[in-house]
Amino acid sequence: MQPIGPLMHEHRLIERMLGILEKEKSRIQEDQAADTQLIDQSVDFFRTFADRCHHGKEEDILFRDLKNKSISKEHQAIMDELIEEHILGRRLVTELDGYNNHLVRSGNGSVNKEIAGTIDKLLNFYSEHIKKEDKDFFHPVMAYFSREEMSGMLQEFDAFEKELLHEKYLGMIRKLEENPVS
Ligand SMILES: [Fe+2]
Numbered sequence: 145m146q147p148i149g150p151l152m153h154e155h156r157l158i159e160r161m162l163g164i165l166e167k168e169k170s171r172i173q174e175d176q177a178a179d180t181q182l183i184d185q186s187v188d189f190f191r192t193f194a195d196r197c198h199h200g201k202e203e204d205i206l207f208r209d210l211k212n213k214s215i216s217k218e219h220q221a222i223m224d225e226l227i228e229e230h231i232l233g234r235r236l237v238t239e240l241d242g243y244n245n246h247l248v249r250s251g252n253g254s255v256n257k258e259i260a261g262t263i264d265k266l267l268n269f270y271s272e273h274i275k276k277e278d279k280d281f282f283h284p285v286m287a288y289f290s291r292e293e294m295s296g297m298l299q300e301f302d303a304f305e306k307e308l309l310h311e312k313y314l315g316m317i318r319k320l321e322e323n324p325v326s
């Protein structure tokens with residue numbers, strides 16, 4: 145298997161979350177209150193799965209190894225764009241989280257329009273970003289790697305995920321210990 149196999153598989157899961165948010169956006173646009181719990185879950189999904197786990201494997205393993213190869217100008221330009229886009233993705237998720245927290249605190253629908261707007265930006269962003277990686281980048285850049293390098297990358301992906309899971313829940317335990325429920 146090539147390392148882009150698991151990455152493309154993860155794209156399909158991200159697309160399923162986009163489908164869920166597309167429906168939520170339509171609901172809000174029909175004047176229903178935003179589902180703050182659903183949005184909270186989506187923020188956790190985008191932060192932990194899409195950004196830390198998925199973009200993490202892209203940037204910390206695949207892109208890192210590509211930086212050690214003499215890649216074409218075209219591939220370099222796309223990789224630079226992808227890194228910039230990851231930053232934009234993080235910003236949009238922070239924006240969505242901010243509006244959602246405001247809605248939880250204020251308890252009224254004053255930011256419903258903004259939430260629908262940010263969801264719309266997030267949907268456009270992720271679908272274009274995924275399309276660019278799937279169609280223009282992942283397959284051609286595999287040609288820079290030997291079979292051994294690819295299987296090394298796959299092993300690193302597994303180790304990365306294992307560490308991430310521990311990091312997430314270790315962080316949760318620390319927070320709970322610092323702020324115990326009295
Ligand atoms: Fe990406």
Ligand SMILES: [Fe+2]
Pocket residue numbers: 151155198199202274277
């Ligand atoms: Fe990706």
